[in-house]
Amino acid sequence: MASAHFQGRVALITGASSGIGRATALAYAARGAQVVLAARRESALRDVAREVEARGGRALAVRCDVTREDDVARLLHETRAAFGGLDVLVNNAGLGLYGPVEGFSEAQLRRVFEVNFFALVRVTQAALPLLRARAPGAQIINVSSVLGHRGLPLLGGYGASKAAVNLLTESLRAELAAEGIRVLLVSPGLTETEFRDARLHAEGWRQDTIPLRAMSAEAVAQALVHASRRGHRQTVLTLPGRLMVLANRLAPGLFDAVARRIANPAKAP
Template sequence: MATRDFQGKVVLITGASSGIGRAAASAYASQGAHIVLAARRESQLQDAAREVEALGVRALPVRCDVTVEEEVHRLMRETEAAFGGLDILVNNAGLGLYGPVEGFSEAQLRQVFDINFFGLVRVTRAALPLLRKRAPGSQVVNVSSVLGHRGLPLLGGYGASKAAVNLLTESLRAELASEGISVLLVSPGLTETEFRDARLSAEGWKQDAIPLNAMSSATVASAMVRASRRKRRETVLTLPGRVMVLANRWVPALFDRVARRIVNPAKAP
């Protein structure tokens, strides 16, 4: 019989209507967890909730924009009313940005940081009282990117937001350790999701197909649940992602040349 390591636990996932967040909802639910699904798109959110409930657990879909303080606090109130507390928070909501540093606008960069970084801070701070109710043993899982470990040309704005997440994760981990709350970092590489379609782009810029194999959202979700089960503090996904991080550490000048080839940029017509 399959193990259900998170039987009866409550997991809240932001950005849960599609991609990695939706896959993570199903992955945790398959291990017996009840799921709070937070996202902005109502119809997709309801569909994801039905998928979760089909796995025999409870699902609470809550429309929430992580950039709006009141909506975040409403999310926590509804979570507490339904479940009394929270075992695992997965900060997954994110927005991409493509283009050179001189090309994207300050408004675009602020929008990306407001979701990827400040949204994560906003949700985490609001969730801490609920996580403390289930401590020791509760968790914060922050979804970053390999680009938070190593910047690539034309992806600097997005990578900067994720690098901020990485550093915040380290600080938060130390701050909460004495309370028995684990803080984990999961850094996927290129993933097959709607993410590239929804991201912002500098005016006049587009990205052709990247010459790398993309992993599936389900693969990322499985790795996330595995890291959560083992309380692994940091997970960098796929061999190319780990090689990229190591190459940047040991031979950064060489990897600079490789990085220019990976991105394969093209100006929009």
């Protein structure tokens, strides 16, 4: 293993079957953590668990739909049974939505909020008793997006769900500070994962290639684990992402025009 900074600690990662979640699990395991892998795709989860174990780590794969209360309760029960506690919760599971506000359905928007926001709340609430038992020093890491800091055309539904995560993170950070539980926010920019393939689309809408360089899932995971190690309260990833947040703060009107070009809207034929 690469290092032992998290030796003996237990990290639970949702959405761990692929992309950022998978890479994050491997990154924590490489630093000595025992990892709990949660996602709906059981076979893919077991593949990730085998990767962790092949590198000398220990992993528990738990099939879990984070939108289901009974699944989440079982996830935390199995975590306690296997490892006795929990030190780090990484709320990573997410679902995208593409299309204009007038185009996506209420059902689509509710689904996105259920996965990105309400499930995050559900998992966090269920995990708090285990995290409190390991405080001070326990952590909650919420994976947001640069779109939670600045909306772009045709990505408003997804961005709104992440903006809700951002505000919740700030509130939760203040609420848990006295207990020694740190609450961190990591906001990736464009990342090379299956995320865009799996997201929901307003009827008739698809997105062309975005003219920005994507960050690898592995690079995002390394940055996340670095933030976890250092206790950084907020991390915004990719240079374009940081510039976008800064430009929106300094010149929001001007950035509106830039945002229309970044979104590169394309209606499917």
